[in-house]
Amino acid sequence: MNRFDYVRAGSVAEAVAAHGAGAAYLASGTNLLDLMKGGVTRPERLVDISRISGLDAVETLPDGGVRIGALARNATLAHDPAFAKAYPAVAEALLSGASAQLRNAATTAGNVLQRTRCQYFYDTASACNKRQPGAGCGARGGATRTHAILGWSEACIATHPSDFCVPLAALDAIVEIEGPAGRREIPLADFHRLPGDAPERETELAPGELIVAVRLPPDAKKFAAHSRYLKVRERTSYAFALVSAAVGLTLEGNRIGQARIALGSVALKPWRAREAESLLADQVPSPELFAKAADAALAGATPSGDNAAKIELARRIVVRALTLAQAGTPARVPALPASPFAAAPSGARP
Amino acid sequence: MSERMRHGASIGQPLTRRDGPAKVTGAARYSADFHPAGMLHAVMAVSAIARGRVVHLDVAAAEAHPGVVAVMTPENAPTLAKSPDEKDNPFAFRLDLLQNSGVRYANQPIGVVIADTLEAATEGAALLSPRYEAEAPGVELGGGEIFVPDSVGAGTPTEQGAGDIEAGFASAATRMEATYETAAQYHNALEPHTSVAQWDGDRLTLHTPTQALWIAKGRLAGLFGIPEGNVHIVSHYLGGGFGSKGFISSPQILGIMAARLVGRPVKLVTRREQMFGPVGHRASTRQTLKLGAKADGTLTALDHHTLTLTSRHDDFVEACGLIARHLYASEAISTTHAVSRADIGTPIFMRAPGEAPGSVAVESALDELALALDMDPLDLRLKNYAEVEPITHRPFSSKALRECYAQGAERFGWGKRPKQPRQMRDEDGLLVGWGMGTATYPAGMMQGEARATIRADGTALVETAAQDMGQGAWTVLAQIAADGLGLDGDRVELRIGDSDLPNGGLAGGSTGTATSGSAVHAATQAALAQLEDLAVNDRASPLYGAGNAGTVAENGRLARRDDPTRSESFSEILARAGKDSVEAKGTGAGEPASRKTYAMHAHGAVYAEVKVDPDLGQIRVTRLVGAFAAGRIVNPRLVRSQYYGGMIWGVSLALHEHAVLDTRSGRVMNPNLAEYHVPVNADVPSLEAILVEEHDPHVNPLGIKGVGEIGITGTAGAIANAVWHATGTRVRDFPITLDKLLG
Amino acid sequence: MSFPETGFPITLTVNGESRSLVLEDARVTLLDALRERLDLTGSKKGCDRGQCGACTVLLDGVRINACLALAVSHDGASITTIEGLADGDVLHPVQAAFVDHDGFQCGFCTPGQIMSAVGLIREGQAGDDPERVREGMSGNLCRCGAYAGITEAVLAAHAAMHAPDVLPGGHLIEDAA
Numbered sequence A: 001m002n003r004f005d006y007v008r009a010g011s012v013a014e015a016v017a018a019h020g021a022g023a024a025y026l027a028s029g030t031n032l033l034d035l036m037k038g039g040v041t042r043p044e045r046l047v048d049i050s051r052i053s054g055l056d057a058v059e060t061l062p063d064g065g066v067r068i069g070a071l072a073r074n075a076t077l078a079h080d081p082a083f084a085k086a087y088p089a090v091a092e093a094l095l096s097g098a099s100a101q102l103r104n105a106a107t108t109a110g111n112v113l114q115r116t117r118c119q120y121f122y123d124t125a126s127a128c129n130k131r132q133p134g135a136g137c138g139a140r141g142g143a144t145r146t147h148a149i150l151g152w153s154e155a156c157i158a159t160h161p162s163d164f165c166v167p168l169a170a171l172d173a174i175v176e177i178e179g180p181a182g183r184r185e186i187p188l189a190d191f192h193r194l195p196g197d198a199p200e201r202e203t204e205l206a207p208g209e210l211i212v213a214v215r216l217p218p219d220a221k222k223f224a225a226h227s228r229y230l231k232v233r234e235r236t237s238y239a240f241a242l243v244s245a246a247v248g249l250t251l252e253g254n255r256i257g258q259a260r261i262a263l264g265s266v267a268l269k270p271w272r273a274r275e276a277e278s279l280l281a282d283q284v285p286s287p288e289l290f291a292k293a294a295d296a297a298l299a300g301a302t303p304s305g306d307n308a309a310k311i312e313l314a315r316r317i318v319v320r321a322l323t324l325a326q327a328g329t330p331a332r333v334p335a336l337p338a339s340p341f342a343a344a345p346s347g348a349r350p
Numbered sequence B: 001m002s003e004r005m006r007h008g009a010s011i012g013q014p015l016t017r018r019d020g021p022a023k024v025t026g027a028a029r030y031s032a033d034f035h036p037a038g039m040l041h042a043v044m045a046v047s048a049i050a051r052g053r054v055v056h057l058d059v060a061a062a063e064a065h066p067g068v069v070a071v072m073t074p075e076n077a078p079t080l081a082k083s084p085d086e087k088d089n090p091f092a093f094r095l096d097l098l099q100n101s102g103v104r105y106a107n108q109p110i111g112v113v114i115a116d117t118l119e120a121a122t123e124g125a126a127l128l129s130p131r132y133e134a135e136a137p138g139v140e141l142g143g144g145e146i147f148v149p150d151s152v153g154a155g156t157p158t159e160q161g162a163g164d165i166e167a168g169f170a171s172a173a174t175r176m177e178a179t180y181e182t183a184a185q186y187h188n189a190l191e192p193h194t195s196v197a198q199w200d201g202d203r204l205t206l207h208t209p210t211q212a213l214w215i216a217k218g219r220l221a222g223l224f225g226i227p228e229g230n231v232h233i234v235s236h237y238l239g240g241g242f243g244s245k246g247f248i249s250s251p252q253i254l255g256i257m258a259a260r261l262v263g264r265p266v267k268l269v270t271r272r273e274q275m276f277g278p279v280g281h282r283a284s285t286r287q288t289l290k291l292g293a294k295a296d297g298t299l300t301a302l303d304h305h306t307l308t309l310t311s312r313h314d315d316f317v318e319a320c321g322l323i324a325r326h327l328y329a330s331e332a333i334s335t336t337h338a339v340s341r342a343d344i345g346t347p348i349f350m351r352a353p354g355e356a357p358g359s360v361a362v363e364s365a366l367d368e369l370a371l372a373l374d375m376d377p378l379d380l381r382l383k384n385y386a387e388v389e390p391i392t393h394r395p396f397s398s399k400a401l402r403e404c405y406a407q408g409a410e411r412f413g414w415g416k417r418p419k420q421p422r423q424m425r426d427e428d429g430l431l432v433g434w435g436m437g438t439a440t441y442p443a444g445m446m447q448g449e450a451r452a453t454i455r456a457d458g459t460a461l462v463e464t465a466a467q468d469m470g471q472g473a474w475t476v477l478a479q480i481a482a483d484g485l486g487l488d489g490d491r492v493e494l495r496i497g498d499s500d501l502p503n504g505g506l507a508g509g510s511t512g513t514a515t516s517g518s519a520v521h522a523a524t525q526a527a528l529a530q531l532e533d534l535a536v537n538d539r540a541s542p543l544y545g546a547g548n549a550g551t552v553a554e555n556g557r558l559a560r561r562d563d564p565t566r567s568e569s570f571s572e573i574l575a576r577a578g579k580d581s582v583e584a585k586g587t588g589a590g591e592p593a594s595r596k597t598y599a600m601h602a603h604g605a606v607y608a609e610v611k612v613d614p615d616l617g618q619i620r621v622t623r624l625v626g627a628f629a630a631g632r633i634v635n636p637r638l639v640r641s642q643y644y645g646g647m648i649w650g651v652s653l654a655l656h657e658h659a660v661l662d663t664r665s666g667r668v669m670n671p672n673l674a675e676y677h678v679p680v681n682a683d684v685p686s687l688e689a690i691l692v693e694e695h696d697p698h699v700n701p702l703g704i705k706g707v708g709e710i711g712i713t714g715t716a717g718a719i720a721n722a723v724w725h726a727t728g729t730r731v732r733d734f735p736i737t738l739d740k741l742l743g
Numbered sequence C: 001m002s003f004p005e006t007g008f009p010i011t012l013t014v015n016g017e018s019r020s021l022v023l024e025d026a027r028v029t030l031l032d033a034l035r036e037r038l039d040l041t042g043s044k045k046g047c048d049r050g051q052c053g054a055c056t057v058l059l060d061g062v063r064i065n066a067c068l069a070l071a072v073s074h075d076g077a078s079i080t081t082i083e084g085l086a087d088g089d090v091l092h093p094v095q096a097a098f099v100d101h102d103g104f105q106c107g108f109c110t111p112g113q114i115m116s117a118v119g120l121i122r123e124g125q126a127g128d129d130p131e132r133v134r135e136g137m138s139g140n141l142c143r144c145g146a147y148a149g150i151t152e153a154v155l156a157a158h159a160a161m162h163a164p165d166v167l168p169g170g171h172l173i174e175d176a177a
Helices: A012-020 A032-037 A074-078 A081-086 A088-095 A098-105 A108-112 A165-170 A219-225 A272-279 A287-297 A307-328 B003-007 B020-026 B059-064 B118-127 B165-170 B213-224 B250-262 B324-327 B354-375 B377-383 B400-413 B473-485 B512-536 B570-576 B592-597 B636-656 B715-727 C030-037 C094-100 C110-122 C128-134 C147-162
Strands: A005-008 A021-026 A046-050 A057-062 A067-068 A174-179 A180-189 A209-215 A227-231 A243-252 A255-264 B040-046 B053-054 B068-072 B109-115 B131-135 B158-163 B174-182 B196-198 B203-207 B232-236 B268-269 B285-292 B297-311 B333-343 B431-442 B450-457 B460-463 B494-497 B551-556 B557-560 B563-569 B581-588 B601-612 B621-630 B685-689 C008-014 C019-025 C056-059 C062-065 C078-080
Touching: A012 A046, A012 A174, A012 A209, A074 A081, A074 A088, A074 A098, A074 A108, A081 A088, A088 A165, A088 A227, A088 A243, A098 C062, A108 A165, A108 A209, A165 A227, A165 A243, A165 A255, A165 B715, A174 B003, A219 A255, A227 A307, A243 A307, A255 A272, A255 A287, A255 A307, A272 A287, A287 A307, B020 C094, B020 C110, B040 B118, B040 B250, B059 B068, B059 B118, B068 B118, B068 B250, B109 B118, B109 B250, B118 C030, B165 B232, B165 B285, B165 B297, B165 B333, B196 B250, B203 B213, B213 B232, B213 B250, B250 B268, B285 B354, B297 B324, B297 B354, B324 B333, B324 B354, B354 B377, B354 B431, B354 B636, B354 B715, B377 B400, B377 B431, B400 B431, B400 B601, B400 B621, B400 B685, B431 B621, B431 B715, B450 B473, B450 B512, B450 B570, B460 B473, B460 B512, B473 B494, B473 B512, B473 B557, B512 B551, B512 B557, B512 B570, B512 B581, B557 B570, B563 B570, B601 B636, B601 B715, B621 B636, B621 B715, B636 B685, B636 B715, B636 C147, C008 C030, C019 C030, C030 C056, C056 C110, C062 C110, C094 C110, C094 C147, C110 C128, C110 C147, C128 C147
Parallel strands: A005 A046, A021 A046, B040 B268, B203 B232, B297 B333, B460 B494, B621 B685, C008 C078
Antiparallel strands: A057 A067, A067 A209, A174 A180, A174 A209, A227 A243, A243 A255, B040 B109, B053 B131, B068 B109, B158 B333, B174 B285, B196 B203, B196 B268, B285 B297, B431 B601, B450 B460, B450 B581, B551 B557, B557 B563, B601 B621, C008 C019, C056 C062, C056 C078
């Protein structure tokens, strides 16, 4: 790890003022320090925002929404009973991520800003357009079983690894930002960028900008009764998703009112499947309907390498997540959150 | 925990670990926990290319980093007394010790930075920014010239068989042939390879984890050109070895060289990602099994051919064929190996070397044959139960495998298994499958020595340079010593893990307890004999003249065998003789005659239940029952833990572990514990190990067979077979990852 | 506030004791501060990247990976390590349960496992549900494969710590093996 200048900020304004070229914000550091130890990133200055008071608050807003402070810990948020009841898929996603130790440290903003797990991004001897624009993509033609199937480009086939962001995207979360140019907001679904020909630009944040909160709008709660996050991974716990899906439904009598669907680990951003959502709206749920929705969600998917299986897997996880959501949200986050081995309501499976 | 269990020290008692309190309080000091005064930190730089040479290292940039004291490269690395490529014996594996600029595999050490702090050394190593002259590497299995090696594994014949294999196939009613592949695996002990080295002139004090203190001592003495007595290795606790610490590795020796270069104590800890190359691994394999059987299931031919990889610069061949040589009866058996070279770090022994990948292929093939014959897989195994070792026709020294099959099947409920796949679902609709496999591992012996001292205060000291890498030597050697001496365990002081002690052999090959335990037992008997001599020749002793009848030791006293009321305490005997202590050495080794007469193996049967999501393919091993017979069980609590550990390695082999290799660069792309998956706690919800009684009068005086490795064998195959039984999909490419089940 | 280039003075309360040190630069992790500067080597470094859990400590009562925390960022914090768990010679119930249930073999991951278990029991999310305990302990790899004993130990310690008449220390825990 390189030597760096360390500045501890007492306020958001102080933090923004202390930031500059070559600087990075440090919250808990669970992702940043990992990257620094690997030499993937070598910031000249760390601006420690971890002690800015009030940034860890989780508050219900007058309009019924919730505002999650940038420094709210993943575990604290997931275990907040009121939050977990209103946004069960978010809680389940959080609890399916990483380990208890990491969730106790990792913050809301840090999770949103976590960088790809692409092995070629981490391997500094490989070419990577993210690390070094124009260097090329070492992953193309390499070991690509876990890479992107949606929204990728020749320049980058990496995926965004967050679990948390998947239900956030589905629920129309909004990212609140402060920076040199003042305050602004961006919908989370638009916050992360697809690679195109500039994969080094990962988010819409401008230099020096800081996430101060993530907000869930008032209507995000209405999916609480029919909401799931499901994650397929290669060991029972403590593994990144191969693919994941967050689903929320409102049911009106025997029909679906609204549907929300987002996929994780399929693209360089949490992938909102709006066409699939439209297909479901105002329809009577059925296996055929869910299959149609899944086809729509994956309509544009293409393998970026040796990962065609992920397309079929993603299709199936959408069907399953819809089936589980229709059956109803479990009263408590399952013992194995988001796992296919979390006990499901009987008969929910084909 | 009853008092009796805690303190009734003797063989067969489920004592808790003697090193337990030290390990649960953080008091147990592992190599990296030693900080001699004035110690510096060293960090390696490793190669990003797999073949070629280093043409430039930015030594100036590293040296300019604040805190950096020295940079060790081939330019200034201490010269060695002998080339690290010189092979005194087949197990002196070639080392990479900065003697030239060549690169023969990715992650090979190419420089070492030594600094005041770990942080400075780490950054200094990064600043070396190597430039290379790279050649295209060849790293694929079967990618190079394929040849037949001189020997496989630990010097075992490459080819072995019996009968006429072609005739066997010709007479078969049913034949099956299938090819199975297993992935490259890395030991990944939680404790990285570490050296804390301190030179005092030509004397070296070294804290380093090693499974074989005396082998390491000899290797270091040879490399540095100093007497073995000048090398003092301390390794009281070892944070997992699994074979990767059997022979001292390049990173460990580079720490010693760094200390020599700077003339100060140095600590070098291998970084996790650097453990994917210079400290050994299990090579990938491709195994072809051809089986022929009569309609009743009797095997007429068993042909097991293995293709594997070794390094370009050294020889180690994964001996997958060993299982087929001694497990199942067959009219004809053929086991052969071939190998190709690759630009990889040299593979090495890894927990159940050969047997682990060999077993998963053999047990899968038998399952496939059972299906073809429409037989229950257990019945097929019983049909071909080897009453004598199939190739040599030697009797087994003991073999309670039939009992293992029966007790395991009973406990598991195997009798209720439907023969056809995809017949069972749980209440959530998950596919359920049951599979089984036979476990087997040789009951080997190395040679080791121990010293026992009986002291005038009625206590004893037992010393041997054995190693506890988690198997429980601290506890079971004390139990063996206590029984041997007739002393309460609390009165036995045990010293192990120090190269100044008598050669304790190797903690490996499932031989550790058998070897060092036998040595300890022999030493205690020799020390008691001396004590007896003192007493029976002393007119003042109640034991005077007991020579012919002999004595027995119990509760710290020697008593006449023919009259236990006539006894005397150890203390009294020594006091009257005016001695502080008596001391004797003992040796543990296989008895050549009985090893020639008998085949010696531990056996077991493993039954697995898996659940598989029918659509998503995710797999979970929901139940494992293993029944094992391994001779005399010194400590059932610790033996059970060994079986569990092996069984979890079986889960890992079947479902998890694989190094993802980029064949263009030769680099492992998942050199970390987030993506090189080993099982987590949630992966193994239910384990059971049944300890099946077995008496072995031949294997060694204590009747002990090793238990450290057998748990992997059988288990991986049982899981593979259970996955097939759940899904109807036979995956022959290990690990079975979920994408292979999507179909 | 900005720190001087000469070093970073910090104070940590470690196992109840105030420990002050000056870090020569800011990149020292909490784990390396404990191990290399405070000679508290009980916490282990298995991966240094938050992927094995061997470095688990309690930071202000909450379990975290000490390898992924900057020491300077936690100036003033209270840390509990494995060395601070026992009360003199009396083992903490979790420590005693690990011995009784053979929840370790080589022992290298054990300090992290035990600190994680203490954290898990404090979090109160797993209770006496073995599946939740297994999930909650999955951030601690054990390469020897002692998971069965670990789960039993955590459940036994949880029961002991929640028993109405629990006595100090763990020696009275009945063996459930």
